[in-house]
Amino acid sequence: MLGAAGKMMGVENRVGRKEQSTSIRDRLFFRRHTKRRRRRSAGGWNWIGALKLILVIGVLVGTGGALRYAEGYVEAQAPQGPVPLLLVDVPGWVDWDLKARVAAVAGGSEFPVRPETAETLARNLAPMAWLDDVQVRVTRDAVRVHARWRKPVALLERGPTKFYVDPDLVVLDYMPMSHLPIVKVDGVAMALAPAPGQVFDRDDLAAAVVLIDLLQRMDAEVVPDKPLLDQLASIDVSNYRGRRSRHRPHLVLYAKDGTQIIWGAEFGEWGKHLEATDEQKLAKLYTHYEEFGFAGGPARYINLCDPQDRVPQPIDKYRR
Numbered sequence: 001m002l003g004a005a006g007k008m009m010g011v012e013n014r015v016g017r018k019e020q021s022t023s024i025r026d027r028l029f030f031r032r033h034t035k036r037r038r039r040r041s042a043g044g045w046n047w048i049g050a051l052k053l054i055l056v057i058g059v060l061v062g063t064g065g066a067l068r069y070a071e072g073y074v075e076a077q078a079p080q081g082p083v084p085l086l087l088v089d090v091p092g093w094v095d096w097d098l099k100a101r102v103a104a105v106a107g108g109s110e111f112p113v114r115p116e117t118a119e120t121l122a123r124n125l126a127p128m129a130w131l132d133d134v135q136v137r138v139t140r141d142a143v144r145v146h147a148r149w150r151k152p153v154a155l156l157e158r159g160p161t162k163f164y165v166d167p168d169l170v171v172l173d174y175m176p177m178s179h180l181p182i183v184k185v186d187g188v189a190m191a192l193a194p195a196p197g198q199v200f201d202r203d204d205l206a207a208a209v210v211l212i213d214l215l216q217r218m219d220a221e222v223v224p225d226k227p228l229l230d231q232l233a234s235i236d237v238s239n240y241r242g243r244r245s246r247h248r249p250h251l252v253l254y255a256k257d258g259t260q261i262i263w264g265a266e267f268g269e270w271g272k273h274l275e276a277t278d279e280q281k282l283a284k285l286y287t288h289y290e291e292f293g294f295a296g297g298p299a300r301y302i303n304l305c306d307p308q309d310r311v312p313q314p315i316d317k318y319r320r
């Protein structure tokens with residue numbers, strides 16, 4: 001009996017050891033399998049997380065760019081009450097009447113802060129000939145308009161119609177500008193008055209505008225406190241390039257007191273007509289102006305054409 005019992009205990013011990021060894025092997029296998037699944041799971045999570053991170057960064061970058069563009073166009077977080085119209089970097093020669101006219105064309109002096117406000121104002125101001133390169137910026141406190149202002153330098157008349165041109169010969173509709181030294185140009189060949197904003201590309205008009213610009217620069221250098229251009233009433237270009245008479249001067253200036261100033265050929269063409277150089281003409285004109293002025297001066301007629309290095313001869317009138 002004892003022998004049988006001992007055998008049975010030996011068998012149970014071996015079975016127990018077998019079950020124990022099997023259990024240990026299973027636990028090790030389970031651990032390795034679990035670690036492998038964790039590594040796989042960790043690798044998949046990193047890939048998906050990286051993809052999500054890239055997508056989030058892309059969305060943030062795109063949103064930031066859109067917000068930055070929107071900020072440059074309209075800087076407002078939410079609609080609010082109307083804000084004033086501000087004209088930025090306006091030249092000193094622009095008077096109140098012209099500013100009021102710009103505001104009227106724009107649509108008023110106050111505007112709501114909305115995304116479409118800048119586009120609306122830019123569209124309203126685009127046809128206005130007095131302004132060029134209009135830029136509108138809407139912020140939370142103002143609507144700012146920046147533009148290049150066209151300054152009139154010459155006045156023309158066609159029947160009852162009056163209009164200006166700027167140094168680039170762009171036509172500007174007429175409005176009183178008594179504070180500016182605008183010179184009337186007579187004798188320009190034209191059939192119809194051009195529309196505002198158009199370039200009135202006429203050679204005779206261009207010759208007068210070049211001369212006006214030359215006198216303006218001379219005033220700034222020689223007589224800034226008493227500009228000669230302020231005393232000039234008109235320029236007659238009716239005989240431009242001798243189209244009416246070869247023996248008459250091509251360009252004639254008239255002072256406001258009636259003094260006639262014979263300029264002669266257009267700027268740069270003095271050599272073709274044996275006249276004084278442009279520099280000599282300017283020197284003679286400004287010497288007379290500084291010494292005598294125009295109003296009440298001794299001369300009612302100033303001839304700038306004769307060269308200063310020779311004495312005029314009677315035969316000279318037949319050389320033209």
